[in-house]
Amino acid sequence: MSVRPLFPAAVLDQLGEVVRERFGSVAVSEVLGLPGEAALSRGDLSGADRLTRRGSETETLIRLFLLGLPASRAAAEAALRPLPLAEAEAAGLVEEVAGQIRATLDLRVYSETGGPDWWVVSDLGAEVRPGPLHPEHVLGIGSAGLTLAEATVRGPVRRALDVGTGCGMQALHLSEHSATVTATDLSARALRMAATTAALNAKRWDLRQGSLLEPVGQEQFDLIVSNPPFIVGPGFQPGAGGFRYRDSGLPGDSVCAELVRGLPGRLTEGGTGQLLANWIIDGSQSWQERVTGWLPATGCQAWVWQREVAEPGEYVALWLRDAGEQPGSPGWQRRYDQWLDWFAANGVAGIGMGLISMRRTAEQSSQVVCQDVPQAHEHPIGFAVEDWFRRGAWLRARSTQCLLDSRLITAPGLVRSTHSLISAEGWQPALTQLRQPGGLRWELEVDDAVAALVAACTGEPKLGVVLSVLAAAVSAGVDEVTTALTPVVRDLIERGLLVPVDLASESGAGGVR
Missing domain, CATH: 3.30.390 (Enolase-like; domain 1)
Structure with a gap:
């Protein structure tokens, strides 16, 4: 299936000129400086707002696409040239509200250390557009995605797969060391976002719609990464208490178990799979036993990190805030009660959160090591994952x-x-x-x-x-x-x-x- 970007080719070409000329990492850093970047990273939009009021074209782009603030038509026209403002409006990149121009999407520069600038397209977050997110919200660059990107094993591979690509953030990283990149998502809107991200960065990805590994059938890959909709809960459906980017519609930790069971069979021998996951902690077994039970008995080496554990109330409040719900509102209270009632009925004492890395081997038995890793570690950390696999093979x-x-x-x-x-x-x-x-x-x-x-x-x-x-x-x-x-x-x-x-x-x- 060919996935069309959100914007016509001509708009994408001109928007590419805009971001490369005046919305790169150096230009944005020169405007914000360390205080502004720190404010932006902690969600203090007012702190960044104070530094972008002088009216430069880069400042206008920051206000529009990072802070969600309005700009005058004249300022927006100057910042977006050579892309005509009328064409940007017609394409749905910006809109006029009360005589001023507002962005309809989040567009930001992103790069790995020492790497080229990339531009990523996603939906504006709840911190920019207050109130509950849309059920089909496409998440941008967030802490979970950054965690996965930093932990991914990097090295030349022939075929790479990004399961649940969303805005395409992981696929960008994979493009740097993979001959071909395939990316899947159940959301048609997310795939169009990813196609737009790819086009802005002159990348070519094989984008496929479907749930988890279903779009790739029995194909095998040298590297598979996934930031799936891993939230543990009653199985909220998008539009019925759930959000596409985080809720699978499956109860408990079923989605993580399903993905972990399926990944080894989609890896080439020696191939690596890595995903973020959450798992239930209850009185029936240890968390190590639960996660180990998801993995095959043969042909797999796996390293599981439990980075933190949340008690049920803490976990629910975290994800309700993430979706833009306001504490004490009717929507908050309804979902909070429903979620905690489900946890109580199913004996959930806590939820573990972490990373699962696996490698397919030709060995007759699997090795699964589960460890609590709460400490601060080096960034990026993917090299240490590769070293662990290498040392494990040496020891065995x-x-x-x-x-x-x-x-x-x-x-x-x-x-x-x-x-x-x-x-x-x-x-x-x-x-x-x-x-x-x-x-x-x-x-x-x-x-x-x-x-x-x-x-x-x-x-x-x-x-x-x-x-x-x-x-x-x-x-x-x-x-x-x-x-x-x-x-x-x-x-x-x-x-x-x-x-x-x-x-x-x-x-x-x-x-x-």
Whole structure:
């Protein structure tokens, strides 16, 4: 199916000239400066408004498309040239309200660090157009999308797929390192937004309409990413309490389970799938058991991060505000009660929120690691995901004896810190931690033996030699020390605090790229 952009080709061409000439990242930054950009990022539109009142063409574009503020016809005509204002109105890019010009869409410049400028088209948010969003609202660049983009593994691939593309933000990133990009969405309006984003950035994507993976059948891809409608709830339908960009219409966490089950079969061998997900936490099983149950028993390596947990009332209030509902309004109270009643009836004690990364393998059994990752980490973090897959494959291929014959090196910049507790005898060491300066920035409590082991991993001695020396130092048997510390070493390698020498040159852990 060929998806048409929102605007005619001539309008797109002229709008492209406008944004490249006076609405790029440098031009916008020069107007807003750090204070204005900070205000905009936290939703303080008044703070940005104060900096855009001098009347320059870039300021007018910021006011129209980022702040949702009106401009005079003369100012809008000057800012949009060479695109005639009448043609912009006819195409639906702007409209006249009470003698002034207002934008009908959000249009903003976006780029990854060190990359080219991109322009993304979406609907104006609730912070710009107060009140509940339209059920078919197309979300723009938001925190969830940025989280996925920063965590995505980047490397040359032949075929990439963006499931639930929305405005096309993830597809833009994929275009930089994928020979072809396919993008799907159930919303016809979202696909037209994505087509407009693609056209403004001279990109060509295969856009397909349908639910989740249905539009691609049994096709396989080297990389699949998805920011799906992952909200956990009663299964609100768009227009009946739900919104297309976030509500799947399926109850509970069914949409995430369905997508996770389907992704491995759509990956080529060695292919990677990554998606944002929410999951139910109840008394029947741990969150780790719940998510692990979504994944196949064979041929998959998966790493699941639980970034945060919300209790039901907190979760509902978060997403009602996200949709522009006002606390205390009849609409708010009705949906709040309905949502919490469903949670209570289904034993939902909390909702986990995080990222699932998976890789298809040819192995007979799957490996699924679920971890709480609440700490601040390096940005972007996709390199650390790739490193984790690489180290995991290395570990699975090595028996205990092979591990003992390996040479390991500490992650660059690893920090050891010791905390002391006051007592009658003075300060007494109470806690020793190893802290990773980059990547996931793990902090692990260790004893003196583990700290000494890590310090001895300089890349020269084999692990077995290090353990033998350690055993002699603590007057213990080598077999006893090996049995006790081998699982610890495997965990340190998995987390990237120790790195096999033969992987170190390929690793991004701790700043090695």
